[in-house]
Amino acid sequence: MLEERGHRAFHGRQLHRWIYARGVFEFDAMTDLSKSLRAELAARCEFALPRVVEDVTGDGPDAATKYLFELADGERVEAVLIPSDERVTVCLSSQVGCAFACTFCATGMLGLKRNMTAAEIVGTFLAIRQRSRRRISNVVFMGMGEPLANLNAVIRACDLLTEPDGICLSKRKVTISTVGLPGRIRKLATHPDPPKLTFSITSPHDHVRASALPVAGRFPLAQMHDALGVYAARTKHRITIALLVADGLNDRVEDARALHRWIGDLPAKINLLRYNEAPGAFRRADERAVERIAAELVRLGSTVVLRKSRGRDISAACGQLAARTIQPEPSASA
Ligand code: SF4
Structure with missing residues (x-):
């Protein structure tokens, strides 16, 4: 210019x-x-940074803060700042609402309004950095929307977040989380220096996964395994498989065994997360069930990270703040 x-x-x-x-x-x-x-x-x-219309901070020294932003056209998105001992993570949105209508997700109830631009995505990051005065070390695209459905803008935002003369985050500290779009994963793998990838699997059984994620019927787990294999081979990145454990959905020891079998030779680690109750179909799993799953995966030889539950007191699961303030619309089809 x-x-x-x-x-x-x-x-x-x-x-x-x-x-x-x-x-x-x-x-x-x-x-x-x-x-x-x-x-x-x-x-x-x-x-024109996105305007913060509400922020909510939980209790305790490492409390997470959730931000509700208003964009220039009046649409609203969320982001969460999550401090911990060794890092400060920001969870960003990539779309206003989401078309994928996962039954466990408050954002899915909103339907897709539109994609966010790269400027809006990076704008939410800059606004949080300015307001919190925190040195942010990590970014995860795990807020509202499916990042791979808005791939060009998300990649542009990742490039800006990691640009050495600018925000300068480490390339290894920016992660895209997806419910599983194999074609977009293959495309992401062609980026010369792509962000890290988390696949939120929901269940290692196709029929259970399809009951909770309408998109899963189109992209079964075998296709996902192939695409993730291509991504891992091209990028040399280890993939994270996230399992959001919910009561009655995926909280049996048998689910842990099936997950281990499905991962097979993929270079992957497993993140176990507890479901934050949203106005959806599932409930939070019993703590002992989560620990049994973790123990079984470890016994089988998997690398497992059992994530602390963060932000339950601030409605930190994606879309929960917006769902409190935006009337749900009929979801668009995936
Ligand atoms: S979990 Fe992700 S992909 Fe599914 S509805 Fe929510 S935002 Fe969309």
């Missing part, structure tokens, strides 16, 4: 650093730009 207006390219790099590396959103404060350039920019451009 600056070159088009007759300025030197390095002014663009200075501007980029002010915005993305330093989080400065006032042209007057950009002191290494000339006064005339600052005035020109102020006349021509404006910063």
Whole structure:
């Protein structure tokens, strides 16, 4: 933009650093730009970070904070800041609502309104960084929407989040989480330096998975295994398989054995998460059932991370805050 207006390219790099590396959103404060350039920019451009309309912080020293944002057209999305001892993670949304209508998910009840742009996605990150004053180390695309259904914008956002002269997150600390779109996983694998990938499997049984995820009927687990194999081979990344354990859905020891069999030779670790109750079909699993699943997977030789439940007190599962404030619409078909 600056070159088009007759300025030197390095002014663009200075501007980029002010915005993305330093989080400065006032042209007057950009002191290494000339006064005339600052005035020109102020006349021509404006910063339009998504507006925080609500934030809710849980209890305790490492409490998560959930943000509800309003975008320029009035649509609303969520993001969550999750501090812990060793990292500060932001969970970002990629779509306004979601078309996939998973029965356990509050966002699925909203239907898909539209994709977010890369600017809106990165804007939510910048707004949280500015407001929280935290040094954010990790980003996960696990908020509202299916990131692989908005792949181009999500990839552009990942590139901006990891750009060395800007926000400069480590490439290894940005993760896309998907319910399973094998074609998009193969496309993501062609990126020269892709983000990490988490597959949220829901169940290692096709019929159970299809009962909770309408999309699963189109993309059975064998197809998912093939696509993840391609991704792992091309990227040399280890994949994370997330199992959101819910009462009666996937909380039997037999489910753990089936999951271990399905993973087979995929280079993968397993994240076990407890379901945060949403206005959906399932309930939180018994703590002992989650521990039995973890123990069985470990006995079989899997690498398992048992995630602490975070944000139950702030409706931190994706879509829960928006679902409290947005009237559900009939879901679009996947
Ligand atoms: S779990 Fe993800 S893909 Fe399924 S409805 Fe919710 S946001 Fe969409």
